[in-house]
Structures are given as structure tokens and as C-alpha cells.
């Protein structure tokens with residue numbers, strides 16, 4: 001991957017504050033990888049590399065978004081690679097958006113039960129009023145309200 005060249009400077013931990021100046025947007029990033037739970041540390045320049053990085057331990061994508069990195073008592077960015085979002089980069093819900101569903105409805109509007117066991121899917125249609133038709137990964141289409149999407 002193109003980003004592995006940035007992993008060589010991990011021993012400069014004491015530079016955490018010094019590296020964060022207004023002109024030089026190079027950060028020493030220390031955070032818990034949400035995928036493998038290892039604490040990782042790396043030097044990152046958000047101007048040239050953007051906010052998307054890869055965990056040097058497990059290789060999965062990390063989102064290093066500005067808000068997550070600089071919030072008071074930040075615990076790092078909880079970037080979700082399935083929905084391509086984090087707590088500061090919330091999903092926009094439109095046709096084609098990948099979503100996680102919480103609280104799957106049990107019954108179709110007609111009363112017969114849904115059978116999907118998936119909690120992930122993709123919006124196929126916006127029905128209006130915060131209601132969406134979501135095709136789950138196992139193929140079943142379910143009508144879901146926006147408050148049940150994450």
C-alpha cells in the first residue's frame with residue numbers, strides 16, 4: 001500500500017505537541033486501532049496523506065479525522081470502513097449508502113416476518129419522511145426508519 005512509507009518514524013513520541021503547529025500539519029498519532037485493539041503510533045501528515053491511514057499491525061483502514069484527533073480527551077477515531085464514517089463524519093443517507101442497522105423490524109408492513117440475520121446493508125431507495133428501503137447483505141429488502149440506521 002502507498003502509505004507504508006510513513007511508518008518509519010514511530011520513535012518520536014516526545015514530539016507530540018511540537019509537531020502540531022499551525023503551519024505543519026504533521027501529527028504523531030497515537031490511538032487504539034478499532035479493528036485489532038493494538039495501540040499504534042505513527043507520524044502522519046494530514047495535508048499530504050489525508051485522514052485515511054492503515055493500521056501497521058493489522059493493515060485495516062484507520063480514519064484519522066481532524067475532529068477525532070483534536071477533541072478534548074479524544075479516544076481516537078472510530079472510523080467504520082463498512083459505512084465509511086465515524087462519529088464526526090456521520091453517514092449521509094441516500095440511495096447507494098452503506099448502512100448498519102440497529103433494531104431490525106421484525107415484521108413487514110403486511111405482517112409477515114422478516115428473515116434477514118444481517119445488520120448491514122445498502123440503501124436502495126429513499127421513501128421520504130426518514131424512511132428507507134434497505135437491501136441487507138443477505139439480499140432481503142427491509143423498510144427501515146432513519147433512527148435505526150448507524
Ligand SMILES: [Zn+2]
Nearest residue numbers: 033036055058
Ligand atoms: Zn489494527
Ligand SMILES: [Zn+2]
Nearest residue numbers: 065068077086
Ligand atoms: Zn473521526
